[in-house]
Amino acid sequence: TAAVVVVMAASAVVYWAGWAELLLPERWRGISVEDVVNLGTIRTVWSNFQILSSIPDAMGVNFPEPASSFYAAISDITSLSPLNLVSAACFDRSFASYETYVITTSSLFVIVCITIWVSYCTKLGLYPPSEEEALRLKNEVLTKHMWAFLFITYLCYPSLSRIQFEALDCSVEVDGEWYLRRDTTISCSSDSYGSFQATVIFFVIITQCIPLIYLSVLMPHAKNKLNATTIAGSAPARLRYRRRLENTPELSPLKFLFLHYKCEYWSYEVYDAYRRVFFISLLPLITDPDHRITTGCFVSFVSCFGFINMRPFLTESTNTVGTIGGCIIWLSYYSAQLIRNQTASSNDTSFGVALLIANLSIIGGAVMFGRLDQKKQAENAKTIENLHAQLAEKSKTLAKRYKTAWAAYSKHAHDHGFNVATLMASLVSIIDHVNRQNGDIGPDDLSQPEPANDMEVLIKTMEGFNEKMHEAMSKFVKELGGVYKQGPLKSAERILAKSQSDYNNDFKKVLDVVRASAVFHSLKDLNNAIVSLMNPGCEITVVRFKDRVTQGLVSGYRDCLINVKINGFDEWIVELQLHLHDIIELKKEGHKIYDLLRVAGWEGDEVEEEELGEHSMRNLAISVLEAGAEE
Numbered sequence: 001t002a003a004v005v006v007v008m009a010a011s012a013v014v015y016w017a018g019w020a021e022l023l024l025p026e027r028w029r030g031i032s033v034e035d036v037v038n039l040g041t042i043r044t045v046w047s048n049f050q051i052l053s054s055i056p057d058a059m060g061v062n063f064p065e066p067a068s069s070f071y072a073a074i075s076d077i078t079s080l081s082p083l084n085l086v087s088a089a090c091f092d093r094s095f096a097s098y099e100t101y102v103i104t105t106s107s108l109f110v111i112v113c114i115t116i117w118v119s120y121c122t123k124l125g126l127y128p129p130s131e132e133e134a135l136r137l138k139n140e141v142l143t144k145h146m147w148a149f150l151f152i153t154y155l156c157y158p159s160l161s162r163i164q165f166e167a168l169d170c171s172v173e174v175d176g177e178w179y180l181r182r183d184t185t186i187s188c189s190s191d192s193y194g195s196f197q198a199t200v201i202f203f204v205i206i207t208q209c210i211p212l213i214y215l216s217v218l219m220p221h222a223k224n225k226l227n228a229t230t231i232a233g234s235a236p237a238r239l240r241y242r243r244r245l246e247n248t249p250e251l252s253p254l255k256f257l258f259l260h261y262k263c264e265y266w267s268y269e270v271y272d273a274y275r276r277v278f279f280i281s282l283l284p285l286i287t288d289p290d291h292r293i294t295t296g297c298f299v300s301f302v303s304c305f306g307f308i309n310m311r312p313f314l315t316e317s318t319n320t321v322g323t324i325g326g327c328i329i330w331l332s333y334y335s336a337q338l339i340r341n342q343t344a345s346s347n348d349t350s351f352g353v354a355l356l357i358a359n360l361s362i363i364g365g366a367v368m369f370g371r372l373d374q375k376k377q378a379e380n381a382k383t384i385e386n387l388h389a390q391l392a393e394k395s396k397t398l399a400k401r402y403k404t405a406w407a408a409y410s411k412h413a414h415d416h417g418f419n420v421a422t423l424m425a426s427l428v429s430i431i432d433h434v435n436r437q438n439g440d441i442g443p444d445d446l447s448q449p450e451p452a453n454d455m456e457v458l459i460k461t462m463e464g465f466n467e468k469m470h471e472a473m474s475k476f477v478k479e480l481g482g483v484y485k486q487g488p489l490k491s492a493e494r495i496l497a498k499s500q501s502d503y504n505n506d507f508k509k510v511l512d513v514v515r516a517s518a519v520f521h522s523l524k525d526l527n528n529a530i531v532s533l534m535n536p537g538c539e540i541t542v543v544r545f546k547d548r549v550t551q552g553l554v555s556g557y558r559d560c561l562i563n564v565k566i567n568g569f570d571e572w573i574v575e576l577q578l579h580l581h582d583i584i585e586l587k588k589e590g591h592k593i594y595d596l597l598r599v600a601g602w603e604g605d606e607v608e609e610e611e612l613g614e615h616s617m618r619n620l621a622i623s624v625l626e627a628g629a630e631e
Contacts, residue, residue: 038373040260041318041366043154047272048325048362050078050158051279052332058284059293059336064345064352070359079159098183099196102167106203109156113149120145139249146253153210154256157273160207161281167200171287181287211273214257218267224455225251226258226266228492238263239314241493244500265312275303279329293340296333304330317369324365328358395555398586402556405582409523418524426530427547427560433534434545443544446563447508449571455492455507462489462513465569469514472566473576476540477518480529483581487515511544511563512575519579529578530560539567540576558583 053075056063063071123141170188172179180186186193218226225245228238242263245251257269278299286292304326311319335355338344344351413420451457470486477484490513503509520526526549533542546561560578565571 038260038315038318040313040315041321041369043260044313044318044322044325045362045366046078046155047276048322048329049074050276051329052359053078054162054280054284055296055329055332055336058280059296059333059340060289061293061336061339062346063335063339063355064348066349067352067355067359070356098167098180098186099192102163103196103199103203105163106160106200106207109152109160110203110206112152116145116149116152135249139252142249143253143255147256150214150254150256153213154269154273157207157210158276158280161204161277162284164200164204164207165281165285168197168204169285171285211270214273215267215270217254218257218270221250221254222266227263235263237491237493241496244493244496248505260314260318261312262314265310268310268312289340293333293337297330297337300326300330300333315373317373320369321362321365325362328362331355331358398557399555401586402552402558402583405580405586406552406556406558408582409580413523416522416524418522418527420523423523423527423530424550426527427550430530430534430542431545431547434542437541438543446511446543446573447506448511448573450508453508455495458495458507458510458513459489459492461572465572466514469566469569469572469574470516472539473516473518473564473574476532476538477529480518480532481520481525482529483519485517485519487517489513490515511573514572514574515577516575517577517579517584519581519584521581523580526560526578526580533562541565541567543573557587 053071055061056068056071057075062068120141123145124138166182167180169181170178171181172184174184178188180188180193188197223229226242228241239262242251246255246259258266261268279296283292283296283299286295304323307319307326308323313319313322332355335344335351339346410420413423448458451461466489470484474484474486490510495507495510495513498510499505499507518529520529532538533540542562542564544563549558549560552558558580562576562578563573564576565573
């Protein structure tokens with residue numbers, strides 16, 4: 001015990017003092033735990049070892065050496081009772097009492113949890129109530145304290161439950177009187193046990209609320225964020241949607257509970273908590289040893305089979321380690337049954353060695369698959385660089401062709417007696433017209449009506465208006481000789497991404513949920529459309545006009561992006577893009593490379609490749625690779 005305490009204390013000092021880097025060989029420096037093994041895998045190993053460590057005592061079986069010593073060692077590590085780690089009776093003899101041990105252990109857990117939230121409330125009072133930076137810092141404080149609370153409850157819940165349930169197990173009868181099975185010196189009919197029992201029941205209620213707390217904080221976000229099936233369709237789309245929300249004030253404090261799981265298994269931590277409590281705390285309460293072992297074998301088999309079918313973790317290596325762990329748990333219960341039936345001997349060293357090797361395969365599997373994950377990450381990084389290079393080369397080629405196309409339009413206008421300066425003057429006029437019309441409302445102040453505060457309401461409203469809005473815009477474009485192209489309704493995933501990147505999570509600022517394109521064959525036709533939009537009788541009112549023709553983008557791409565309101569649609573705003581035929585055709589040709597990327601699994605909107613810079617192209621390459629991996 002002293003050795004364990006010294007090692008743990010020394011490790012803590014080394015970690016917090018930052019000496020770990022200096023003590024490690026140079027080739028290991030800079031490598032984090034996550035680089036070697038996934039944190040979800042570590043949790044899987046911990047959960048399985050918690051169950052394995054309880055088997056010898058719960059089943060009343062002595063496993064052969066060296067398996068017996070191994071189970072005892074991991075039991076000391078995973079039980080997490082400070083009164084087990086250090087015999088408190090060495091300091092005060094009253095701690096030798098089983099009642100004192102149970103109450104003190106339970107009280108320490110409650111005190112730690114209360115301390116975490118008292119600390120949070122204290123720190124919360126240090127920040128002013130409304131400043132944006134203060135709100136950000138408050139969320140950081142909440143995230144840290146919630147993580148600490150969830151971490152402590154995750155570690156202690158099964159072992160604490162076992163201690164408390166054992167304190168209620170009066171299943172030993174002697175001369176007609178019942179005694180506590182864990183400590184037969186305690187009579188369950190005594191007055192002192194009655195008050196002790198009431199206290200334990202109080203702690204049991206508190207402890208068994210832990211998974212319910214997990215569920216209660218996750219459920220409000222399940223439908224719209226954690227597993228948004230109504231907003232994002234496929235599993236990869238739902239995961240990308242969730243990842244965009246993971247660092248928001250609502251989900252950031254809860255990441256510990258769902259971060260490593262697939263979207264559809266957002267509540268898996270609740271199930272796993274009850275799974276561990278069943279094996280560690282409830283199974284030992286079955287009084288008949290044969291029934292206890294048979295139940296353990298059956299439930300462990302069902303649990304393992306269920307895990308294999310679910311594969312709830314995002315990382316396949318973690319699912320594989322979990323499968324190995326589930327099989328080893330079943331094997332250990334089956335081995336206990338063989339020993340109980342005397343089919344196998346508790347003195348058979350070779351049997352003990354085989355069990356030890358089987359148990360250690362969980363750790364070996366975690367490390368091995370972690371290294372494979374690391375290798376895959378290195379391969380992914382190389383693939384990203386290759387995709388990045390392809391996108392950069394494509395961007396350069398398109399830039400030259402856009403420039404050539406614009407020169408051809410200018411020549412065509414000159415040859416047919418249209419002055420390009422007239423178009424430029426119209427562009428200036430319509431911008432002035434929009435500014436006068438909007439008054440004090442600037443381009444950045446525009447937003448959808450109040451119902452757009454809710455994502456589902458926004459999408460359903462736009463779905464209802466979609467066809468009628470397109471009819472009105474199509475009529476306007478076709479009367480001017482243009483070609484009308486109806487765009488797809490913007491997906492919830494893309495609305496969320498745009499609101500986060502551009503509008504500080506304000507859905508109402510997303511004005512292109514309904515969108516369309518008007519394609520013209522000459523600069524004169526484009527000019528006529530711009531002039532028509534300024535006519536007082538036009539059913540389409542321009543509320544924002546982005547001129548990308550006068551200057552064009554760095555690549556040479558040119559068009560006009562306008563946001564409009566349509567008479568009869570309750571102030572809802574949509575987007576209409578004005579294009580030149582040859583330039584938009586070049587853009588389509590440029591999309592061939594993105595079509596190939598979609599085959600690899602990418603599901604984004606159309607990429608404005610004429611706007612892609614160095615950083616954007618790299619992010620696109622990364623998203624493509626991630627999407628492919630998720631598929």
